[in-house]
Amino acid sequence: MLFLALFLPSLLAALLAFFVVPYQPWVGRVNALLSLPAMGAATVFAGHAIAGLDAPTFGRGELLRGDGLSALLMVCITFVSALALFFAPGLWSAGHYDATQTRRYHIYTNLFIAAMLVAVSANNVALMWIAIEATTIFSALVIPLTISKASVEASWKYILICSVGIALAFTGTVLAYFGFVTRVGHATNALNWTVLLAAAPSLQAEVMRLAFIFLLIGYGTKAGIAPMHTWLPDAHSEAPATLSAMMSGVLLAVALYAVIRWKVVVDAAIGAGFTNRLLIALGVASLAIAALSVVLQRNYKRMLAYSSIEHTGLMCVGLALGPLGAFATFLHLINHTAAKSLMFILAGRLADRYQTTEISSVSGFLKVMPWTAALFTIGMMATLGLPPFGMFVSEFALIRAGFAADQPWLMATLLVLLAVAFVSFIGHLNRMLYGAPPSEVRVGEQWSWHIAPLFLNVGILLVLGLALPGPLNALIDETVKIVSKP
Amino acid sequence: MMDPSAFAQVSTLGASLVLLFGIALLWRRSLRAYVQAFQWQSFVLTLLIALIAFFSQNPEIYVVAAFLFVLKVLVIPRYLNRLYNAVGGERESHPYVNVATSVIGAGFLVLVGYGVTRPLVRISTLPTRGGLPLAMGLILVGLFVIITRRKALTQVVGFLVLENGIALLAVLGTYGIPLIIELGVFLDVLFGFLVMQVIVYHIHGTFESIDVKQLNRLKH
Numbered sequence: 175m176l177f178l179a180l181f182l183p184s185l186l187a188a189l190l191a192f193f194v195v196p197y198q199p200w201v202g203r204v205n206a207l208l209s210l211p212a213m214g215a216a217t218v219f220a221g222h223a224i225a226g227l228d229a230p231t232f233g234r235g236e237l238l239r240g241d242g243l244s245a246l247l248m249v250c251i252t253f254v255s256a257l258a259l260f261f262a263p264g265l266w267s268a269g270h271y272d273a274t275q276t277r278r279y280h281i282y283t284n285l286f287i288a289a290m291l292v293a294v295s296a297n298n299v300a301l302m303w304i305a306i307e308a309t310t311i312f313s314a315l316v317i318p319l320t321i322s323k324a325s326v327e328a329s330w331k332y333i334l335i336c337s338v339g340i341a342l343a344f345t346g347t348v349l350a351y352f353g354f355v356t357r358v359g360h361a362t363n364a365l366n367w368t369v370l371l372a373a374a375p376s377l378q379a380e381v382m383r384l385a386f387i388f389l390l391i392g393y394g395t396k397a398g399i400a401p402m403h404t405w406l407p408d409a410h411s412e413a414p415a416t417l418s419a420m421m422s423g424v425l426l427a428v429a430l431y432a433v434i435r436w437k438v439v440v441d442a443a444i445g446a447g448f449t450n451r452l453l454i455a456l457g458v459a460s461l462a463i464a465a466l467s468v469v470l471q472r473n474y475k476r477m478l479a480y481s482s483i484e485h486t487g488l489m490c491v492g493l494a495l496g497p498l499g500a501f502a503t504f505l506h507l508i509n510h511t512a513a514k515s516l517m518f519i520l521a522g523r524l525a526d527r528y529q530t531t532e533i534s535s536v537s538g539f540l541k542v543m544p545w546t547a548a549l550f551t552i553g554m555m556a557t558l559g560l561p562p563f564g565m566f567v568s569e570f571a572l573i574r575a576g577f578a579a580d581q582p583w584l585m586a587t588l589l590v591l592l593a594v595a596f597v598s599f600i601g602h603l604n605r606m607l608y609g610a611p612p613s614e615v616r617v618g619e620q621w622s623w624h625i626a627p628l629f630l631n632v633g634i635l636l637v638l639g640l641a642l643p644g645p646l647n648a649l650i651d652e653t654v655k656i657v658s659k660p
Numbered sequence: 661m662m663d664p665s666a667f668a669q670v671s672t673l674g675a676s677l678v679l680l681f682g683i684a685l686l687w688r689r690s691l692r693a694y695v696q697a698f699q700w701q702s703f704v705l706t707l708l709i710a711l712i713a714f715f716s717q718n719p720e721i722y723v724v725a726a727f728l729f730v731l732k733v734l735v736i737p738r739y740l741n742r743l744y745n746a747v748g749g750e751r752e753s754h755p756y757v758n759v760a761t762s763v764i765g766a767g768f769l770v771l772v773g774y775g776v777t778r779p780l781v782r783i784s785t786l787p788t789r790g791g792l793p794l795a796m797g798l799i800l801v802g803l804f805v806i807i808t809r810r811k812a813l814t815q816v817v818g819f820l821v822l823e824n825g826i827a828l829l830a831v832l833g834t835y836g837i838p839l840i841i842e843l844g845v846f847l848d849v850l851f852g853f854l855v856m857q858v859i860v861y862h863i864h865g866t867f868e869s870i871d872v873k874q875l876n877r878l879k880h
Binding site for chain 2: 298300304307310311314318322324326327329331333334337341344345348349351352355356357378380381384407412
């Protein structure tokens with residue numbers, strides 16, 4: 175029942191958009207409203223986990239299961255999708271999309287949301303794979319909403335690289351299944367995460383190691399982990415702003431979630447040393463590539479995309495630092511979801527007004543769009559990990575976990591890379607905020623209630639920067655227990 | 661019932677043929693030949709899966725073979741041929757890695773496949789385990805095709821060949837993953853392929869060629 179309440183709204187929304195031809199603005203508004211019950215269902219899942227109840231399951235052989243880790247992701251996904259549907263093209267103004275494009279946006283975006291929700295509630299790891307592959311397919315259809323050379327190029331790189339990556343993740347899944355049936359025999363539900371985890375100690379180490387390499391490369395491609403990140407800046411910069419918000423805010427987290435689920439199984443089989451070393455290596459590589467790319471960046475949407483790679487890298491390292499690191503990572507994940515969805519939606523408003531994504535062509539942002547620019551600045555400060563925002567706390571916790579895990583050199587490297595990115599972000603932001611506005615850009619922005627939901631993001635970032643609310647603390651504790659089983 | 665050692669030999673032979681059709685992509689240049697190689701590969705794979713179904717007396721595997729036949733021998737090659745006709749006779753005339761080097765590279769990749777799957781072959785008890793290195797080799801060859809070839813259509817075929825490699829690995833190593841999951845995977849393959857195909861049409865429409873070397877606008 176609970177699972178139905180989670181998936182059904184987005185499926186209904188997709189159907190509604192499909193059957194109403196041509197697109198009508200009320201369809202978009204109903205779709206935005208439909209995202210609220212899903213958010214409610216996700217909260218109930220979180221409540222279950224916080225109360226310490228058994229994870230709700232569904233279907234023959236527990237096909238679906240919503241434990242604390244799933245609930246955390248569900249809350250993030252439903253929040254960002256509600257935001258993305260509220261700011262979707264065709265609700266308040268047509269934007270530069272025609273009715274056919276807007277209709278397509280609403281069909282595929284809602285299917286995309288449903289696929290992400292299935293991915294994080296699947297107990298069966300192959301169902302999780304199927305759902306994550308489906309997210310690629312649906313989002314690849316939204317990127318080239320307006321066909322241009324750049325958008326076609328971005329969507330081709332996206333679907334090809336991510337499909338190949340996901341295929342490798344499937345190879346890893348097959349290898350793990352092979353390890354299971356060879357040792358344990360054909361069991362019903364052998365692909366269930368809970369069953370795999372229970373059987374893990376008896377699985378053969380070499381096979382699990384090989385499987386994890388494939389899984390990490392595969393899902394890591396989708397999570398934007400370097401060196402498999404090459405599709406990400408293209409896709410994030412060419413997609414419609416609200417889709418970028420979802421891709422950066424939660425899609426990367428969903429892929430990382432898949433890595434985490436597998437890490438738990440593989441750790442139970444062979445100990446955490448192997449997966450930790452790999453995660454640290456790829457995490458640092460992501461941070462380094464992201465930091466250097468930000469320095470050279472000329473396009474503000476791509477700059478934000480590299481910031482996503484940076485934070486994914488940070489979370490990879492955090493996951494390798496034991497329970498303290500895991501706690502910091504999940505806190506960081508929530509912060510990143512709030513900050514990045516905010517930033518990409520604002521970047522979309524900025525691009526609509528200036529009609530360019532070049533940093534050098536944007537000047538006088540504060541004068542041209544005071545509200546958007548103010549929020550953009552706040553979001554940027556939060557993304558950079560400045561107090562009093564949440565990311566300061568989570569990054570601080572992560573660094574502390576690193577020192578507690580006796581990794582001072584690793585932490586020093588992280589701090590240097592974060593500082594490099596920090597300086598260049600500030601430089602880029604400065605260039606955009608001040609100066610004389612270009613003559614062809616209309617100056618001035620009226621306050622409008624339409625941007626009010628973005629203050630929710632700011633509120634979340636601010637609250638998480640000042641205190642950790644009890645229920646959230648309990649939920650993250652529950653999640654940490656799941657990923658760091660003794 | 662079939663003699664296990666004969667079954668082992670036939671399955672390894674089948675796996676070798678499947679791999680060979682994958683390597684064929686590396687020495688042919690015509691995109692039409694790629695579609696044919698993929699079609700034949702899928703056909704041999706179907707036969708092999710049906711044989712495994714017969715040997716293991718598992719009716720579910722017949723269903724997998726039937727789906728594979730419809731999807732990869734009938735439906736997808738049809739779409740591929742239509743796509744080939746629409747984008748107009750381009751050839752893979754200047755791949756990033758030339759043919760001779762590619763074929764040597766494929767040999768090397770099969771060796772890597774042998775190395776990587778050694779622990780698998782050691783612990784498996786199935787008569788089909790001899791084909792596991794070939795399946796891994798095919799996965800790597802598929803990746804190699806995608807990376808070194810320049811036409812979008814070739815990359816699509818490379819991806820499909822990679823998928824066949826995974827199907828081969830699954831069926832040889834485990835006699836197939838559960839049917840319900842297999843169906844979900846087929847659905848993903850079909851939709852993924854259809855979307856890729858749409859984007860290849862877009863590439864052809866906006867760039868007037870399907871050479872991915874032109875896809876170089878977005879950098880850094």
